[in-house]
Structure formats: structure tokens, C-alpha cells
Amino acid sequence: MTAGTDGRRAKGERRRRAILDATLRVVERDGIAGTSHRAIAREAGVPAASISYYFTGIDELLVATLLESVDLLVADIGRMRARTPADAGAWARTIAENLALLVDGRRARTIAEYELYLLAARRPALRPAARRWIEVAAGQVDRGLDVPPEVVTAFFAAVDGLLMQALIADEPPGAADFEPVLRFLLRPLGAEVG
Structure with a gap:
């Protein structure tokens, strides 16, 4: 070459x-x-x-953009893991800080990513990319701990719900608002989740 x-x-x-x-x-x-x-x-x-x-078309471009968001998610989780001690309290704080950033400091990007994610319901070409997002995030939580799949599913459904509610709130919630809810959600995952 x-x-x-x-x-x-x-x-x-x-x-x-x-x-x-x-x-x-x-x-x-x-x-x-x-x-x-x-x-x-x-x-x-x-x-x-x-x-x-x-x-080849707009769907392929949107799939590539959504997959790019998955890569950013993985990088965010990696940075969160690197700076967080392996206890549930610290992990709840770190996730709360990240969620607060997503709904305030990176609000437009978060809305765009959710819009792409939800578009998969209407455009089958995007579904594999949307599922990849879920698989990557779930894999980051489980990490060989053999957490029951229904617990991981419930955790991410709740986090998605928190984010959606936060994005439509008149005032975006801060980390202090998210943290108690996350402490509750993290209980079934155990202290080793971080």
C-alpha cells in the first residue's frame, strides 16, 4: 500500500x-x-x-449513527467504572451524576439518541443497532456476575424511564434527585455491580 x-x-x-x-x-x-x-x-x-x-440509504446512515452512540455508551461506562469504587453507594452516585449530565449538559444529544433508538420501532433496519445498545449496556452490568436477566432488564427499563421523565421535566433533575432511586434499583444487583 x-x-x-x-x-x-x-x-x-x-x-x-x-x-x-x-x-x-x-x-x-x-x-x-x-x-x-x-x-x-x-x-x-x-x-x-x-x-x-x-x-446506501438513510436507514444505513441512521444505523451507523446509532451504533456510534453505542460506542460512546461503552466508553462512558468504561470511564464510570474506572473512577468508581466497587460498592453500590459509589456506583449509585456515579450513575446519578451521569444521568444528570445526560439530561442537562448533553440534553440535545440524549434526545437525539433516544429518537434514533425509538425509531427502531418503526424501521426494522434500526432494530439490530437498538438491540445492540441494550446488549452492550446489559453486558456491562452483568460482567460475569450471573445476575438474573430479568433483574438487568428491570434495571435498564427503570433507567430508561427515569431518563424519559427527566427529559420532559420543566427543570432537569440533578444527581441528588437520581441517587436515591438508583440506590433502590441497584439493590438486586448487589454491591459488586461497580
Whole structure:
């Protein structure tokens, strides 16, 4: 492989990355209804035809964007694990702080990710990516502890509910509001969850 080939590949990856980032920004700003090849190309600063070069259709682009969000989720969980002692109280505090950030500091992005996630109910092409989100998060909680699947399912259903309620609240809840609920939800998972 020549240096020119490597340079073209790197340029192509930068353009693909710009398109994915632009897609999430468009969904953040305009919602799924405002997401089109033209809007994304304008946001990314690329010709509209280049989107078709990297993605066969809007569904493939939305799937890639949702999978990108899964990667960010994994990175967030990794950072949370790295800074949190392995006890339920500390873990509840860390999750509460993260939820507060998601509904206040990263509100638009959280809404966009949920919109993509919920779009999977209408667009079957997105379902594998949405399920991947659930599988990755559940795997991070279980981590070989043999937590019963129904406990993990209940925990994530409750966290999703907390986030949805927080996103529609007039005033976004803070970490102190989330923490007592999380302490309760974490009980069945045991102190080793962190």
C-alpha cells in the first residue's frame, strides 16, 4: 500500500466520520423528521453525493449513527467504572451524576439518541443497532456476575424511564434527585455491580 492510498483512506474515514457526526447534530437540532441527505451534507460540509458513496440509504446512515452512540455508551461506562469504587453507594452516585449530565449538559444529544433508538420501532433496519445498545449496556452490568436477566432488564427499563421523565421535566433533575432511586434499583444487583 502506498502513502497515497493511505492518505485517501484517511481522508475517506474523516469524511465518513464528518457525515456521522453531522447526522447526530441534524437529529439533535431538527429531529428525525428533519433528517435528509441534503441537510446532513450541508451540516457536514460535503457534497450530497458523498453520503450515497458511504451509505446506501438513510436507514444505513441512521444505523451507523446509532451504533456510534453505542460506542460512546461503552466508553462512558468504561470511564464510570474506572473512577468508581466497587460498592453500590459509589456506583449509585456515579450513575446519578451521569444521568444528570445526560439530561442537562448533553440534553440535545440524549434526545437525539433516544429518537434514533425509538425509531427502531418503526424501521426494522434500526432494530439490530437498538438491540445492540441494550446488549452492550446489559453486558456491562452483568460482567460475569450471573445476575438474573430479568433483574438487568428491570434495571435498564427503570433507567430508561427515569431518563424519559427527566427529559420532559420543566427543570432537569440533578444527581441528588437520581441517587436515591438508583440506590433502590441497584439493590438486586448487589454491591459488586461497580
